Amino acid sequence: xxxxxxxxxxxxxxxxxxxxxxxxxxxxxxxxxxxxxxxxxxxxxxxxxxxxxxxxxxxxxxxxxxxxxxxxxxxxxxxxxxxxxxxxxxxxxxxxxxxxxxxxxxxxxxxxxxxxxxxxxxxxxxxxxxxxxxxxxxxxxxxxxxxxxxxxxxxxxxxxxxxxxxxxxxxxxxxxxxxxxxxxxxxxxxxxxxxxxxxxxxxxxxxxxxxxxxxxxxxxxxxxxxxxxxxxxxxxxxxxxxxxxxxxxxxxxxxxxxxxxxxxxxxxxxxxxxxxxxxxxxxxxxxxxxxxxxxxxxxxx
Amino acid sequence: xxxxxxxxxxxxxxxxxxxxxxxxxxxxxxxxxxxxxxxxxxxxxxxxxxxxxxxxxxxxxxxxxxxxxxxxxxxxxxxxxxxxxxxxxxxxxxxxxxxxxxxxxxxxxxxxxxxxxxxxxxxxxxxxxxxxxxxxxxxxxxxxxxxxxxxxxxxxxxxxxxxxxxxxxxxxxxxxxxxxxxxxxxxxxxxxxxxxxxxxxxxxxxxx
Numbered sequence: 025x026x027x028x029x030x031x032x033x034x035x036x037x038x039x040x041x042x043x044x045x046x047x048x049x050x051x052x053x054x055x056x057x058x059x060x061x062x063x064x065x066x067x068x069x070x071x072x073x074x075x076x077x078x079x080x081x082x083x084x085x086x087x088x089x090x091x092x093x094x095x096x097x098x099x100x101x102x103x104x105x106x107x108x109x110x111x112x113x114x115x116x117x118x119x120x121x122x123x124x125x126x127x128x129x130x131x132x133x134x135x136x137x138x139x140x141x142x143x144x145x146x147x148x149x150x151x152x153x154x155x156x157x158x159x160x161x162x163x164x165x166x167x168x169x170x171x172x173x174x175x176x177x178x179x180x181x182x183x184x185x186x187x188x189x190x191x192x193x194x195x196x197x198x199x200x201x202x203x204x205x206x207x208x209x210x211x212x213x214x215x216x217x218x219x220x221x222x223x224x225x226x227x228x229x230x231x232x233x234x235x236x237x238x239x240x241x242x243x244x245x246x247x248x249x250x251x252x253x254x255x256x257x258x259x260x261x262x263x264x265x266x267x268x269x270x271x272x273x274x275x276x277x278x279x280x281x282x283x284x285x286x287x288x289x290x291x292x293x294x295x296x297x298x299x300x301x302x303x304x305x306x307x308x309x310x311x312x313x314x315x316x317x318x319x320x321x322x323x324x325x
Numbered sequence: 326x327x328x329x330x331x332x333x334x335x336x337x338x339x340x341x342x343x344x345x346x347x348x349x350x351x352x353x354x355x356x357x358x359x360x361x362x363x364x365x366x367x368x369x370x371x372x373x374x375x376x377x378x379x380x381x382x383x384x385x386x387x388x389x390x391x392x393x394x395x396x397x398x399x400x401x402x403x404x405x406x407x408x409x410x411x412x413x414x415x416x417x418x419x420x421x422x423x424x425x426x427x428x429x430x431x432x433x434x435x436x437x438x439x440x441x442x443x444x445x446x447x448x449x450x451x452x453x454x455x456x457x458x459x460x461x462x463x464x465x466x467x468x469x470x471x472x473x474x475x476x477x478x479x480x481x482x483x484x485x486x487x488x489x490x491x492x493x494x495x496x497x498x499x500x501x502x503x504x505x506x507x508x509x510x511x512x513x514x515x516x517x518x519x520x521x522x523x524x525x526x527x528x529x530x531x532x533x
Binding site for chain 1 (some may be wrong): 327330331332334335336338339340341342349350351352353354355356357358359360371372373374375377378379380381382383386388389392393395397398399400401402403404405406407408409410411412414415418419420421422423426427429430459519523
């Protein structure tokens with residue numbers, strides 16, 4: 025992964041002064057600002073659009089978007105990040121809003137082409153996180169196709185359900201992740217049954233029905249998952265904000281998430297992440313022991 | 326179902342090293358929806374906060390707030406992860422903006438489409454209303470002020486009385502006589518009267 029430092033030593037006094045000058049319309053402030061961010065915005069436009077021509081149009085629209093309403097977007101800048109980080113994310117927001125308009129206005133094929141280019145790396149990243157490793161290569165390709173078909177279905181019905189709460193990008197990413205979970209849920213029970221089935225059932229003549237032993241096992245697994253999900257929900261209400269965030273991040277992947285990656289995402293030292301892990305695990309065990317199903321199970325053992 | 330199996334699931338969720346097999350990954354994917362709730366209302370400043378989170382620029386209070394938002398909103402957490410991946414990609418693939426595009430950002434004609442701010446708009450309209458009221462007041466004063474006597478308002482005897490020597494004419498405005506322009510020397514010519522200047526019925530009859 026390309027290296028952005030986990031923690032920057034921020035000195036943004038000059039950045040704040042520059043944004044302030046732009047907002048106040050001081051002479052040459054815009055020129056200085058534009059020269060400073062032009063490469064970042066151009067790179068962002070190239071990454072999020074299908075080709076060079078489209079990127080040029082997108083670049084112009086980003087500039088217009090920054091200037092609209094007296095630089096309204098820039099007013100949120102408070103010096104707690106670098107100008108480049110802030111403007112790159114603002115550019116991404118602006119292009120996501122543009123994409124939303126195109127989905128409503130452009131012919132479906134054109135709009136989909138733009139949509140797929142915008143979210144392609146995110147879809148791939150989410151799939152790789154939930155279905156990691158070389159064993160899942162074919163599954164990842166299937167999942168990609170499955171997700172795209174689901175998004176395209178009924179004239180992009182799922183995407184049109186966005187009601188303006190939160191960002192469009194966050195909404196789309198969450199929809200993609202949930203489609204991916206659906207894909208995994210619909211795919212894996214079948215494969216697990218086939219893995220546990222007797223050899224004579226694998227010759228293509230057997231039905232899909234599991235053996236009685238496999239059915240009991242599957243039922244127990246379903247029960248365990250249901251209890252685990254409920255315990256997670258109950259425990260989450262007792263966690264601190266940082267602990268809950270840690271748990272949400274940990275739940276986001278099928279592959280183990282290295283502590284240093286979590287530390288970077290949560291903007292904390294790695295040692296603190298290990299402490300969070302211990303605390304969250306203790307809370308989950310506490311909630312598990314209090315769960316009625318577990319109490320009942322203990323009484324029968 | 327057993328307690329050990331669920332404990333094992335929780336350990337898998339929080340484990341940061343052991344590789345998981347496909348069924349385990351599937352179980353964890355199914356559990357990941359357990360914390361889904363209502364979409365959080367995300368403030369306008371979210372982009373600035375995400376940038377600050379990823380640059381390590383939040384103070385303790387702001388970071389606690391962001392932890393809370395992120396822990397409760399799967400959408401926002403997805404956005405944070407996507408933002409981090411996107412910024413990594415921008416850093417890795419940084420390229421210089423084409424010169425003509427950079428020049429276009431300096432074009433003076435592309436001025437900000439600045440919407441009038443409500444407070445400024447209020448004062449603008451207030452000033453306009455005040456000016457109109459002032460104009461109306463001035464008009465009332467002018468209309469109701471007693472006019473200086475004119476030949477048509479003077480009594481008949483005053484109109485026919487010969488002017489006194491040295492006295493100013495009643496027809497002249499008050500002031501120095503020099504304000505009255507002297508007649509230009511030379512022949513006075515009338516401007517030719519066009520046929521459509523005035524309806525014919527109202528013109529004086531033509532000389533025989």
